[in-house]
Amino acid sequence: MNNLKTNPANIEVGVVGIGLMGSSIIVSLLASGHQVKAIAPIQSDFDGAAERIADHLKICSRAKLLRDSVSACLDRLYISMDYGCLSDCRLVLECVIEDVDIKSKVYRQITDAVSASTVIASNTSAIAITLLQKLVSNPERFIGIHWAEPAYATRFMEITCGDITDPKYASWVFKLAHKWAKEPTLLRKDIRGFIANRLMYAVYREIFHLIENGKTTMVDADKAFRYDVGSWITLMGLFRRIDYTGLADHAEIFKNLFPHLSNAENVPDIMQKIVADNCRGIQNLNGLYHYSTEEAKEWEEAFAAFNEDIFRLAALHPAPVSEKESELA
């Protein structure tokens, strides 16, 4: 990498792993103007990858998220099982399964193909960046880039430094992410669960505790959270909500309520039981809720549609958060 410019038209990006998430990330990159080299590490990723990506691009096009035509985007895509074609990439995104051994092998093949300053990023949400970093030569160019599904229609992105990530690469990825129409966050330290997930785990610890103690039900908690928090979170975020509804009131309630919140360390019984019963949620129609085949399909479709709608809605109400506020010093 000779410079840290951020014009997607001049930056070739590699993506290793063309499953559901990888395909969706590729579409986001193509939509942003990048040349993309997509590597299928296994045959099942290769099969049907072109169709998957074309299908996503058509959805993007219908949703008016593409500046170019679908065919112009596809012209910028090259799919292969040969890591060698990554040689000119300035950034390579790994999106293979959450298995350290497999990721390690993938990193070796990437680093064999690219320059020593090519930034290598993992989409992991489960494994510490500092740990994965140790598996890569020139580890200062390794970083976490955590996308949300579908990658081309969500603004969320968590960029996470490992202990020895060079801040100049973090800063570059952070700027580049804005070209992908993201509202990225930059985690200077690699904390477990990153931010958004970790905060939701605090919610789950509390709600399972309340349910196990007979204080409420899953259905009721879902409704309350959906229709209360859902009605302001996308617009206001956490802290503007406090500014809006009352600082002193919040401080007073913190004082009264924090001592009553759950400090549980164990996996809730409900979850232990359901996992032991091999319930796999939407996938096998049995989870915390039950689903008919039709309902499972409806949920998949509703999620895709909702995501597109909330993406547009968030764009209608941009909060005055400037890129600068969050940049690396």
Next chain:
Amino acid sequence: MNNLKTNPANIEVGVVGIGLMGSSIIVSLLASGHQVKAIAPIQSDFDGAAERIADHLKICSRAKLLRDSVSACLDRLYISMDYGCLSDCRLVLECVIEDVDIKSKVYRQITDAVSASTVIASNTSAIAITLLQKLVSNPERFIGIHWAEPAYATRFMEITCGDITDPKYASWVFKLAHKWAKEPTLLRKDIRGFIANRLMYAVYREIFHLIENGKTTMVDADKAFRYDVGSWITLMGLFRRIDYTGLADHAEIFKNLFPHLSNAENVPDIMQKIVADNCRGIQNLNGLYHYSTEEAKEWEEAFAAFNEDIFRLAALHPAPVSEKESELA
């Protein structure tokens, strides 16, 4: 009350307190078809109340949330400072300030005017229903009905029983709430902070802990939560999200992460300092964020607009949660 029917056209409802929240609740009730008796307990509530309510009704009408005309709705409204006009109400909603002594006086005036079986409800979000219940004669007809602002364009509603609330009234209010286009939750036990607020306090405990430990910043946490959680919460709620993204993965992360979550009992230093400095958020332009006068106004307007949009969006993607699932047994 001779029966527990739920046709709004046949149910006269009283609202005591015509501030911002009270006005907005009155509009929701008028839009649902009720006759409404609005009591201004203080002169400042009375002044301008008719205009405030008419303004909200016009907003409703423009947003196509009214079945009748604005004037037809206003014809069903009577505003007074005389509690005596509540005599025919089957339900009276108290929305005065969060002060037990003031509420107590208000309850005495309501109970002097209504029948012994008129349901009396508080919109409190800060005081226990079981405590307020003790201030009311025939306390079995007392209940919490917690609305979100703006009441006519939010689906959220928490209905909370006190220790001695008669379930038949809770069931009646729960059914009636569906006529108000709400997705109500019914808390059988009166827990501190109800559900939605309480879960958010678990989030605040964790995020202030991370910020105070230099792990992230307010701006980054806001972005992550807005764009991740905001992209699914309104549609999926808490538990379907687990079903959708993986039960076993969640259980594994619970095991690893719960022991690392904050168990803090104290008010975060950031909040203590800011309250001591008399920062009052949007109200005096100084809060966790700072605001210009124009920005504060923009936020108010954006919130009103967003709320209307997310209300519509939620209606486009109704989750298959039936009323029955959540009803009192």
